Amino acid sequence: MNNTHYKIAVFVLLTIVVGTFTHCVQNAPVGGSSTSGSSRSPSGGTAQTPEQVLNTAQVDVGLKNFEQINYSFAELTGVPVSNAQVSAAYTAVEATLPSENEVKVLQSSNQVAITRLAAEYCNQLVTNGTFSASRDAIFGTPVFTLAPNNAMLDKVAIVNRTTNAFWGAGIIPQAELDVARLELLNLFDDIVMMDATPNVAATTSKAVRAVCTAALSSAYVTIM
């Protein structure tokens, strides 16, 4: 995956994370109602900043830590953690992956590290023939012998199969899932459109890798 594709994948996955993740949080933030990015303290005194509101709010979801993320990716893609390229990628980003399960400490640097690791898992899954069985099970057949403009290539099916494989079928509310899938379809089209040789099978591979990376590194996988 070249830099352009990588940046697009990162952007889209963050959009998905921000725009579609709605796993429940039962308790409202402490400190009363919020207006214009701030809120009043219970005593009616000093206004709370958004950061303070977040700090005092109680969440009931957690963030997977470095090892949980690595093994989750392996479990979902069928690429073992011992794969040489994956292992090298993990070593490179391990220190930047989340240490704890506390979701409030999630940093953008964590998300970039998650995406880098996911990109390597997807690269192995799509391009390494050793994993063809997993690849076909996740994305369907035929996919990688077809150019993007081939009428036989069903990109909607690719996206749907990817989200079902990585996010679990029947887990996410349909309306929420539809929004996420639409973003992944847009990503697929963008990758194809920006490629110098858009109508060859190799471009399909690039687009699938981008969709794979975005879906695998999303909050649906890393939040629990």
Add this chain to the structure above:
Amino acid sequence: MKLQLLMLTFVLSAPAIAQTSPREIAWKLHNRIAGVPPRPTMLASMEAEVAAGRPEVAANMALANPNFINITMKNWVKSWSNREQSNRADFNDHSATLIGIIRDDIPFDQALYGDIYYTIPTSGTAWANNSNAHYRAAEQSRLNFADAAVLVREAQSARLLPANAVSGVITTRQSGEAFFQAGTNRRINRFTFMNFLCNDYEQIHDVTVPTYHIGRDVERTPGGDSRTFLNKCVGCHAGQDGLRGAYAYYDYSNNMITHTPGAVVAKINRNNLYSSGKITVNDSWENLWALPGTQNQNKLVFKGAVAGVGAKSLNQMLARSEGFSNCMAKKVFELVCMKEPVNADDKAFVAANARRFESTDAYSMKKLIVKTSVGCIANE
């Protein structure tokens, strides 16, 4: 920062799902217990159990995933084995013994005093009492510690110390490196309270405790002001120095934990800042925080003998306190419920789990994890 805030704002403001489906419950149970998502067939099986009103069966299916031991438990207990409280530390005999106890469902109170130890014959690096390489190599090889043939139970007395000196993970080599090295042998008790009773000394500070156990290395007029001693130092030292005697014969030297019966280690009595202070002459201990009616007895509820000889009896007393059960229930709640028990319902839930953990469930960590996860995921 903006991205983080935006992301969390969406998370926090998202509407609660009115009715969590059995499938989603199964998904969450598996992710939180095993640390990885379930495979489709496992998800379907767990979903069926949840739908049939048997969420504990579903949770136990997740417990059977090797990643429960290899990832979730390993990372959970690793932070108890080092001063930095980090789960990025190397695997070691302290952590190996804890996950072994959990895997084999040995009553978890024995983690503090049992003659239990775990090694890894297939590690590829020989076990040694002065090195952690054996455990580090096993982790780097990604061996499956959920397999009883890989992580093998032994008696600690066959490896490290005589049976009468063994006290669960407290006397492992890693514990020696982290908690007995240098210092004055106070650190081991402090970290035992932090890791297994969920209270650092500041949280059990009590200046009403009698001062006769305070060592002579504690300045009575720090900065020339005895009020500092009476109002601050006493709060921790009166209690902790009463317990310190249990470790009078332990030390860490040449990368090994050592035990010299009858010979108090020099570092305990070396510094003399107040000659009338206590001189440790043997390994007897007394828990002054357990005096009836004191704030810490009310808080931690120590039971049975509150004075004794040696580390094993001390840690048996600690492990059988309500403070230990409360701490384990709280840690498990935070592990699988992904939040701290702050509201009244959560606190009551944790307290009930603690009482069941120490009574009918006979300190089964697996049962505590199953019942806690079912309570906060399946019944939310």
